[in-house]
Amino acid sequence: MTTQMSYQIGDTLPEIVTPAIDRMRIAYMTVSMRDPNLVHLEDDYAAKAGLPSVIAHGTFAVSHLGAAVSRAVGVDALTQFRVDLVAPVFPGDVLRTEATVTGVETGDGGTVVSVKLSATKADGTRVARGTAAFREPAAA
């Protein structure tokens, strides 16, 4: 993949605005993950957990934040990736990602760029935050 040649602290990676995380997407995630938890599929079950409806898997916010980095620099450039989930995602929610460069370190192995990550809903509720690091390709 081609990528920006040099990152500076404060730079941002292009945001991702996700499609609405509807019940069909949640069902596909359940299938892909072989997830046995009915809290993602049945409202009655979710109600027993005190939730107003089913909730989306944590992998949505995690993976959308991952995609915010991998779409910019390529999957193989990623060296580290951490996401903490801080609020549930419900059917119909749309997430918006933010990724901001916080560090650029050049050593023998090349340049490693650190970013901080955040995913928020349309109403501004933050659902996940994290960090990632990726290798910057050597200048041509």
Place this chain on the structure above:
Amino acid sequence: MAVVVGHRFPEREFYVDPVRVEEFVFALGVDPEPGYRAEIGAPVPPGFLMYVTTYGADPVHDALEFDLLRTVFGGVDEEFLAPVRLGDRLTVRPRISDITEKSGGSGRLTFVEVTTEYLLGDGTVAVRERSTIVQRG
């Protein structure tokens, strides 16, 4: 708590099945790279390799005697040490690496950290993952 810190689960093989990755990307609705195709040899989207997906949630949660109704996924920290490709057969090696209890405004919380290593066929550790599961009450 049925298991203790250091508990190791038996190794399991995980085939990085392009069909499952295709389902995963369809669920997300966002390609991990522009023009991505879930076919043999493609890179694995960030977020796909998680112990829940690769090992199966049941053996881990059963061992913890966790009630799914009171359990949420807290987060994940991944180190990518070597590339993994669709079509690879990985060895998945989870263990319980930390258990902490906290009392907060909403009552008692138990945080369980599962550290999972994903090994390539030649024994190289390709990914090291630390997942946190939180149980209320």
